[in-house]
Amino acid sequence: MPQTLSEKIIAKAAGRPSVEPGEIVTCAVDLAMMHDSSGPRLAGRKLDELGVPVWDTSKLVVITDHYINDDVPDHQRIQKDAAAWVASHGVKHFIKAQGICHVVLPEAGHVKPGLFCVGADSHSVTAGGLGAFMVGIGGTEMTGVLATGEIWIRVPETARIKVTGKLQAGVAAKDVILKLCGDFGVMGFNYQVIEYAGSAIRAMSVDERMTLANMAAELGGKTGIVEPDEKTEAQLSAWGAVGIDIAAWKNDPGATFARTVVLDGDALVPQVAAPSSPENAAPVTDHLGTKLDQAYLGACTGAKLDDLRMAAAVLKGRQIPKGFKFMVAPSSVKIREQAAKEGTLGIIEAAGGVVLATGCGGCIGQGAARLEENAVGISSTNRNFVGRAGPRSSKLYLASPFTVAASAINGAIADPREFL
Amino acid sequence: MSIIKGRAWAYGANIDTDQLAPIGSYQGIDMAAGAKMCLREIDPKFAASVREGDIFVGTDNLGIGSSREQAPTFLKILGIRAVVAKSFARIFYRNCFNIGLPALILADAEKIGMGHELSVDPDAGTVHDLTTGVEFTCQPIPPHLMQIVAAGGLMPYLKERLKAPALDRA
């Protein structure tokens, strides 16, 4: 039977010629990732309780990104423990405070099309933008993987989202995904693999595809995935991945999709998700002029190199009002360096943006970008649940980097198409 | 598994992991202290009032959001012994079983009101609302998950499995 890309990856990992949706199979894990919150201090400690070693020290990547503020005692302790655990268990890949795990993992050359991967974080699905199958799991489940190298999975159906036509200037992957959240809800694709396809997806950069895969989590998806192509190959090679096989990892002709959704890319307008759920998405024009206290470009979703470039395209030669807080936390150190080198960061700073340290930061209400009591913010992150980015009284709108930058200039929600 | 009897804590739809395990509740070492912050934004009395054997009831999308396992773990620490909902976010659902907390999918979960006395039978997949006298049937728990929860969670399950000779592990 013809298989979808995800089914092919699962079948390979399960050592079977093919699999069918609904079957429960045990898969061998090609790559496991855990960070400083879910990793050594949780899954790692539990592995020690079992008294067995890491199943394969070359297939595990430990990344610190959540608790990297040196002035917070809890963070210091977590960092020290993580480093000690990694050293005592012979883990080959330890990436210390180089950026957010979902961005750093591919950047370090670990992700490739066709790999069956797990990560102890819900946005581990980001790797699907590169043609890998990667799911998020909890800490104890990661312990099971560390001990055995295996995990059970109920083979998910694949839902295909076709974005047709061409996105207009000022419209980005983030608008595609927010529109889907608005149309289908935060559980709209519960347990399905969301495959993004169509001409608008083919035209997107790898960074943009990662944004789509990342927010499959906000649609309830098991994971998100994009068929790899020459762009994927070029980017992965630049990141140092070896042995990339694009041709092998596509949907079989005639593969069955549980559902197909068509989104008209030509007609899509910038979207804004109102507090306190990504599913409260609506055209930006519904919210024009809503007063804001701050704007934030950050997280694994919204501060990759292309995200910073989108913001810079809007900000170039413009000025943010005095007293308005516009903060940018590039997703990784490499991205920050590249953005500085090419002048993107300079444009953002000249407009009045403040560059913060790389890390999860404002996305989870930490550091300078934490929303204050009653504050209203707009951000390029992926979640705006009550209490996530600040106290209960604060409010957060989600939007694309274009829209966040345009809104920073106006100090109120603005349509980026007027600035491009 | 034995029958679980207790009071229902029912807060409706979209209870997410940021509410169950708020920022600041799970970076310390003391899990019991973290558990005291569970649901503080929606019901500050919740954590102090839950009793051993109580049951947490959600409607749509229980546990959406992060993969953080502290969300179901805090419920368990506080005394919750079963979770019932119309639909679950997938990582939260798996996390429940992995920490030894049975999670039951019940289409009629919204019919269970706050404070109702419940009797839950995870093996039979039934929830008896003793306050209204209605008995509900849940979706059966898949056998491989029942094994994990019957062992007390993935850790005790793995301990057993890792003791077995390699050939029997499959």
Ligand code: SF4
């Ligand atoms: S940036 Fe936010 S969404 Fe991304 S890994 Fe960090 S906390 Fe999670």
